[in-house]
Amino acid sequence: MSGDDDEPSYGSGDEVNHLTDGHNKRTIPTAATTTPSSAASGPTRKRSRKACGDAIVEAMLEIAAASKKRAAALANNGDRFSISKCIRALDDLQGVDQPTYFLALDLFENPSSREIFISLKYEKRLKWLQGKCRAL
Known part of the structure; x- marks a missing residue:
């Protein structure tokens, strides 16, 4: 906290809670270390990453399907x-x-x-x- 105790401090990232989950140690920011703008963008950022990941998976599936089609066409041509x-x-x-x-x-x-x-x-x-x- 800053010198003035009436106003909340968002901190510099030094104030964190540490949780141990099995063998992995995760650092989770406390409310004091989370800025209002980052807290509001968190779920949106996760949705954006998921949408991007879904698009990548979809593109890879399309590439695989096109590759299979091409291989089948080449095999058919080879027979011909x-x-x-x-x-x-x-x-x-x-x-x-x-x-x-x-x-x-x-x-x-x-x-x-x-x-x-x-x-x-x-x-x-x-x-x-x-x-x-x-x-x-």
Whole structure:
């Protein structure tokens, strides 16, 4: 308290009560150390932190959901352009000679080549493969 005992002192933070809760020691300010403005903003600050924490949790859940969706799309795309699917499509082509066939198998190791091969119309696949053979 200050020299004048009629007016309450809000103190400098030196006047605190210490409570022991199990192994943890918490310092709880007494009424004399709490300023009116901090006492009024306490619950609002807690609500603000909770709202912020809730927003972070919600954003993390959205990121996780988007990541799962992306992984599923990539897995689905991988199946669409798989090596085995390319080989089946290659086996269905008419007029593929043996050197072109084996070059195609080497090309199918490249994901971009697999995607191009599968994406081409049936009648253009053989011409594309033959062009790749000439280029090598």
